[in-house]
Amino acid sequence: MATPQTGAGDPVRSSELLWRAFEPQHTRPGPKPRLTVEQIVTAAIALADRDGLGALNMRNVAAELDVGTMSLYRYVPGKGELLDLMVDAVNAPDGDEPDTAGMDWREVLEYLASSTLTFYAAHPWILEVNQKRPVLGPQSLRGLDFALAAFDDHDLSDREAILIITAVFGTVTGIALSYLIQDVPADQGGPVSTEEEWWEVQLPYLQRAMESGRFPRMSRLDQEDAWNVTPETAVRHTLDAYLAGIAPRMEATYRPGARSPGRDAT
Amino acid sequence: MATPQTGAGDPVRSSELLWRAFEPQHTRPGPKPRLTVEQIVTAAIALADRDGLGALNMRNVAAELDVGTMSLYRYVPGKGELLDLMVDAVNAPDGDEPDTAGMDWREVLEYLASSTLTFYAAHPWILEVNQKRPVLGPQSLRGLDFALAAFDDHDLSDREAILIITAVFGTVTGIALSYLIQDVPADQGGPVSTEEEWWEVQLPYLQRAMESGRFPRMSRLDQEDAWNVTPETAVRHTLDAYLAGIAPRMEATYRPGARSPGRDAT
């Protein structure tokens, strides 16, 4: 096959590892570990970023770290759990997050959308990972917390806030899936690699289909114009319309400091 | 592993097979084929619907049809191409599509969204298939053509029409991905199967995280209320807002019969 994949290992083990930093460490007998979980996760992410998810297997990760394949299993229960850790780890902040204090709801949500899109562009393999059950690790939670800042000055129910975040996030993800048709790092000269070749292959069939009269509306499209859309454009269009749609509600609930954290505790 | 997956085989072979009905058939020497591509695709879809994508392998498909594993390769070049065929085949109309003639743009798009969501619910494995390159087969094209009916009475550019369809489709897909956390058909009593158990495992860690003070906004959420969202609700919220957002534009471009097909050919 080309690019097998899955997500989510045993949640018990995944959770343990995700929150490992918060567990106390005591000294133990035996040799010092040669690796850390961080090193393995970092190497695995580098590998996936560079060579695609298809190249992510335990032997390759081990080779990346110059250790034996089975040594990885001293730190990580299996590949599924490793993927869980990778997914959370790539959500780590990159340092150029803005301060939400001076931003209104629209700015926060727009930042959320655009940073999510660049995130997918940087780690396209994430879109291939089968995120059945959401593994909420520290980094993912951090992102959620950041997003909630959009509603600091609004009197919205928790449910509505989550609904809006889900909408923005889901929109970007859905569009990214359609467009970030990541060209497999063309190490192997497989059947077809580039996007151009791909369309070239389909074209004659599509052409004949258009001429068949079975797709009257499609055949009237100016193909050149119709498909001239980048993921950025698509996200911008969708988000603009969506934000315009919720704007009345956001304005109606504007109440400075309504939800900002830390008020009632001081 | 648990649920390996991928999509897209050799596009040349996939395209040939997708459009095979339009190719002429001539009589040939040798024994009559015992199977058809349709039978294989149907069996594979039944298998995936029933047992999940994890159970979809060539040996199981062959067993389903009571033939030898390798016989499948007489009809289908490989698993990747079979998946391409499956994806297109499930897009076949189910007979209860409404007539778009009496529907306005909003009704068409709303139907598109809701039918897409029920589609994902019926074939959750589709969400796991890695749809890198879109394989545009006859059924997928038919769906696109249907969607374009929303703009029959509107004077929109092709590009804008595609943008809107992409938005609706992407939104539903993105949300479906977050929510249709398909519970693996629990044939194997694996580590954790049900959604409840899953949350039960995460809860203590989340609890501790909330208490850590690192996620001030998250920890102020009423968890019960905040996550009480179904995919239907989420889609409805997002779509309502989005449609409200594009409504002015749609009204501004209302021009009965502007794009309906077949006018200029009569």
Added chain:
DNA sequence: CCTTGATCGGGTACGTTGTACCCAGTAATA
């Protein structure tokens, strides 16, 4: 200091996949 036993590195090997290759049986054509 030496013993003990938990821990570490990692080699070997097996089960599950996709599928290349091969051979024997079959049926339209010459």
Added chain:
DNA sequence: TATTACTGGGTACAACGTACCCGATCAAGG
């Protein structure tokens, strides 16, 4: 009837995840 393209499908191998094992290591107790 002979030819030959085509069919069913068995065997076998490569890639992968990982169970299991052995020997090396080193904190703690004597």
